[in-house]
Amino acid sequence: MRILGIETSCDETGIAIYDSERGLLANQLHSQISLHNTYGGVVPELASRDHVRRIAPLLAAAMRQADLEPGAIDGIAYTAGPGLIGALLVGASVGRSLAYSWGVPAVAVHHMEAHLLAVMLEEDRPDYPFLALLVSGGHTQLLEVRAVGDYAMLGESLDDAAGEAFDKTAKLLGLGYPGGPYLSALAENGRSGRYSFPRPMIDRPGLDFSFSGLKTAVALVVKDLKDANEQVRADIARAFVEAVVDVLAIKCERAIKQTGINRLVAAGGVSANRQLRQKLKRMAHETGGRIFYPRPELCTDNGAMIAYTGYVKISAGQREPLGFAAYPRWRLTPV
Numbered sequence: 128m129r130i131l132g133i134e135t136s137c138d139e140t141g142i143a144i145y146d147s148e149r150g151l152l153a154n155q156l157h158s159q160i161s162l163h164n165t166y167g168g169v170v171p172e173l174a175s176r177d178h179v180r181r182i183a184p185l186l187a188a189a190m191r192q193a194d195l196e197p198g199a200i201d202g203i204a205y206t207a208g209p210g211l212i213g214a215l216l217v218g219a220s221v222g223r224s225l226a227y228s229w230g231v232p233a234v235a236v237h238h239m240e241a242h243l244l245a246v247m248l249e250e251d252r253p254d255y256p257f258l259a260l261l262v263s264g265g266h267t268q269l270l271e272v273r274a275v276g277d278y279a280m281l282g283e284s285l286d287d288a289a290g291e292a293f294d295k296t297a298k299l300l301g302l303g304y305p306g307g308p309y310l311s312a313l314a315e316n317g318r319s320g321r322y323s324f325p326r327p328m329i330d331r332p333g334l335d336f337s338f339s340g341l342k343t344a345v346a347l348v349v350k351d352l353k354d355a356n357e358q359v360r361a362d363i364a365r366a367f368v369e370a371v372v373d374v375l376a377i378k379c380e381r382a383i384k385q386t387g388i389n390r391l392v393a394a395g396g397v398s399a400n401r402q403l404r405q406k407l408k409r410m411a412h413e414t415g416g417r418i419f420y421p422r423p424e425l426c427t428d429n430g431a432m433i434a435y436t437g438y439v440k441i442s443a444g445q446r447e448p449l450g451f452a453a454y455p456r457w458r459l460t461p462v
């Protein structure tokens with residue numbers, strides 16, 4: 128079975144083709160970073176318009192890369208949420224219409240479910256059940272994954288998402304957009320122990336997160352700085368990354384102990400972070416567990432994870448009616 132996946136939830140247009148026997152046949156991505164960079168963040172209307180501009184050429188490029196004719200596609204999956212409504216509607220309308228005109232089924236995919244299943248595109252993948260730490264620009268969630276579609280929310284951020292904290296802190300340090308990769312690169316040159324930031328929520332029981340106070344702590348330090356030279360900024364970045372990574376690792380360790388499940392998947396944009404990957408690996412090793420990651424380019428937004436999730440759903444018989452909808456907010460688990 129070959130499924131075409133379409134991702135347009137935010138600032139990346141992604142189109143991929145997944146073949147259940149041969150794996151990924153095409154994976155095309157257009158990033159809008161240069162478009163939004165001037166504004167220091169995503170401008171929703173510009174994002175929607177750029178998806179409209181890019182989606183058809185990207186689709187053609189994916190079909191060329193896979194060397195396929197339209198008749199070879201068995202189904203279409205599109206991200207239906209959560210995300211920016213205008214951006215989502217581009218992928219949903221193109222995906223649903225293509226499926227109609229090609230006479231194949233369509234499925235609406237939850238963006239965060241796709242992030243958590245992206246690891247299944249790797250050779251090294253976990254058996255069910257496993258725990259999943261989802262850390263993206265809009266969400267920080269710790270889930271118990273019992274089977275595909277059977278998820279329990281163990282904890283989530285009460286305010287800013289981890290990626291949002293990276294992006295806002297990067298802005299405070301005068302770095303570009305999206306701040307996560309810049310901030311983590313700057314932190315590599317920082318000296319450990321020069322600054323220390325709080326580890327929010329670790330002394331409270333439970334598995335929820337809070338990151339907005341951390342960003343405020345950085346803001347206070349930056350405000351009082353007399354000389355914000357490159358080394359000082361790197362030291363601050365280092366202390367920030369260490370605090371975020373510590374909190375995430377402590378909560379994951381707690382979840383492993385609480386559930387007795389020692390397979391942990393980390394996914395979503397922030398899981399591309401090298402410091403986080405190292406720390407979780409060490410933590411898993413010490414607790415006798417195992418950590419699984421998608422390769423970095425499948426951690427950030429992409430069409431491949433949508434195509435794979437679509438394959439799982441379509442092969443289980445799921446079908447979308449002819450109408451379609453997009454959901455800017457969409458819970459992965461029942462409230």
Ligand code: KG4
Binds near residue numbers: 294
């Ligand atoms: O999953 P993703 O691509 O999009 C959303 O679903 O939100 O995640 C984007 C987030 C951004 O906040 C970005 O700054 C962050 O992931 N990010 C990183 C790294 N790469 C991307 N944060 C820290 N270190 C990185 N290497």
Ligand code: ZN
Binds near residue numbers: 242263264396427428
């Ligand atoms: Zn994402």
